[in-house]
Amino acid sequence: MNKAVLIIVFNRPDKFRKVLEPLKIVKPPRLYIAADGPRKNNKNDKIKCKETRDIVKEIDWECDIKTLFRDNNIGCEKSISSSVSWFFENEEDGIILEDDIVGDITFFSYCEKLLDYYKNDERVMHIGNNNVHDNNSLDSYYFCSIGNPWGWASWKRAWKYFDLGLSKYSYDEIKNSINNIFDDEIFRRFWIDCGFYMKTNTEKAVWDMSWIICMMINNGLSVYPNQNLITNIGFDDSATHCISSDNRYSNLQTQQLKELKYLNEVGRNKYMDSKIMVEFYGQKPLNIKEILNDLDRLNFIINETINKIVWLIPIKSIRNNVRNHIKNKLKSIKPNNYPVDL
Incomplete structure (x- = not known):
């Protein structure tokens, strides 16, 4: 392969050793290794961080290796996003892996071919x-x-739009861009x-969510x-975010991409x-039909319950007065198209 690869450890x-296994076969000519520093007063970090960095010495194919090893x-x-920025300060395009993402061999050729094919197409910003x-x-x-960050590729021309805290974008830009993309109100609100x-809590911004939103704002x-x-x-106790080994996306089986046929048109698959919103992010679309059915069921339950209570009143005139009073009260708080049928 001809493209450079960044590995963030x-x-x-x-896990870093396993990430390197397919790379030993495809042999990228340039390899960038970025590592955050050990956490303060964490003795285990000091040991494990050093062990992880020492693995770079085991890389035995001919390639140019650059490292960004932080002391603190x-x-x-910030570590991941700034590492990607460092990568694109040196490369026009390339592939990015974290220390728990193992790619099938065909993943690298897939990225490499699409990086070249869409090199000058500003609409395409992410290969996932x-x-x-x-x-x-x-x-x-x-x-x-929506760009998946578990093993991806991009270009310097696209990453220039990234902003971790979204400070370069206004609230209106964020809202209007997302509203133009999604029809469903649940997806929009998410x-x-x-x-x-992200914009209000810059210090707590999540890099991949910010990246996706930056792409949305720029029609990517x-x-x-x-x-x-x-x-x-990486789904275990050592992970930062994904710690449950029972997660449906943990240790998924990979497939080989047998043939890459280029699409004739670039267009969003709604x-x-x-x-992806439902399966990956757990966001159920707003279903108006289901909401109306739920209201019908609620209306029926209310009617049945009130009727049973009212019929316990032995005197007919009092029973009718109580029924009318409840009916008027409920009508005042329910939509006109959902009258209480007492």
Whole structure:
């Protein structure tokens, strides 16, 4: 392969070795290794961080190795995003892996070919992977507005739009861009809330969510293959975010991309955007029909309950007065199209 690869590591030497296994086969000519410093007063970090960094000495294929080893810990989000910035200060494009992302061999050729094919297409900003989102398509890949950060590739021309705290973008830019992309109000609210949170709480900004929002603001698209090309081996207690080994995305089986057929058109796949929102982010779309059905069921329950209570009143005139009083009260708080039928 001809593209450079960035690997972002920390304190997991065993996982770093596994990430390197397919790279020993594809042999990238330039390898960038970035590592955050050990956390303060953490003796285990000092040991494990050193072990992880020493693995660089085991790389035995001919390649140019550059390292960014920090003395002090700056935290996961700043460490990853600043490492990517460092990478693109030296490269026009390339592939980015974290220390728990193991790619199938075909993942690297997939990234390399698409990096060249969409090199000058400003609409395409991110090349990601699948994580088993079934597209029911014979195409090699599709486009979405959401970029998966578990094994990805990009260009310097795209990363220039990144801003961890979204300080270069206004609240209106965030809101309007997201509203233009998603039709569903639940999806809109999810990303608008994320964007507003990042902008308001800069120190707590999550790098990959900020990156996705930056792409949305700049009308960027992400490429997804129709097969899963990476596996995440990091779901355990050593992880920063994904600690549950029972997670459905833990240690997924990879597939080989047999053939890469380029699409004739660049366009967002709305169906797959929705599918990713549901499956990956757990956001259920707003279903008006379900809401109306729920209101019908609630209306029926209220009527039945009140009728049973009212009929316990033995005197008819009092019973009718009570029924009318309750009916008028409920009508005043319910929508006109959901009258209480007493």
